[in-house]
Amino acid sequence: MSDNGDDDDDDDDEGIYFIWLLETLGWSHIKNGRMSESMRFFRRLSKAARTRKGELEEAIGSEAMGIVLFYQNDYTKAAEFFAEARDIYARSGAHGKAAHAIQKIGYVHRDRREYLEAEKSCNEAKSLLIGIGDRQGAGLMDCEAAIVLCMKGDYDGAEAILNNAQQTFSRLGSKVGTAHVQLGLGHVHRGRSDFGKAKDLYIKSQAALIRMKHGFCAAYATRGLGHVYRLQGDLDKAEAMYKQVRAIAGEYADAEAWLGLAAIRERQGRNDEAEHFLSEASASFYKRGWQEDLPDYDSELISLYKRIKSAAESDDGA
8 A cells, every 4th residue: 555655656656747847937938928839838837727627726826828828918807817726826835825815816807908807807917816814915006006197197196006016116225016017117117208207217117127037027118118218209219118028028019119110201201110110019919909009108008009990990980
């Protein structure tokens, strides 16, 4: 009997190792922007976890597949995977992991401009993180809440939250926290049309996030920097930043970056290229469900967005 028991333990260890290997390979592909490859490994992870009835491992696979779908702008399916992961983590008492799944549900609400739901997700995740003593995680949730406020146009409220978060990060010596505060404050100052301050903050955030290999957050800083350069009329630097979004995040489809490139090409009179970029933007916005609500200070992007949305609605009605 002892021999059979040892064999069972060996099989279990091999199963856990195989799942760990699939997870590692999947995340490696995400970090290098290869979304379709990462999805393939995470699907295998979930299947292996179900076979050995490993709920936590299955939740990890669901959350990871949600991340891939989110970066591909398939928000509906992403939200389903995040909710599935959240429920499993909660049942298992893994409150920190549940908080991060809730955070990602908040991302979906945020990018769909469902502000009330996004704020609820931030608060729920923050409460769980405070409950387990994760002060850095709770501070990062404040940064997420501040971004939602920026999107609502409440720049003073966002700035107050970010300044409080920075006090926490300074006490903890958290470099990643400081980089997220800088990203948020970049949004605040861009919203106030203080483009000089916004540019400095985005540059600092971008450099830190790239250095720490936080690729997708770095892509947000890079996109913000592209918007600032375009609004200042520095089209060459703006174009470089928009293209760098793709270089940083690989297959990550950033609809606003495509719009920015289209705006640049229209200013340059290169209308065929502008239409190509608008087509790419339209495909991304379509997946999101046309929920975008661009900031009112960026009339150039608003005009382009309305144009492609109207064209898409006409095609749907045809």
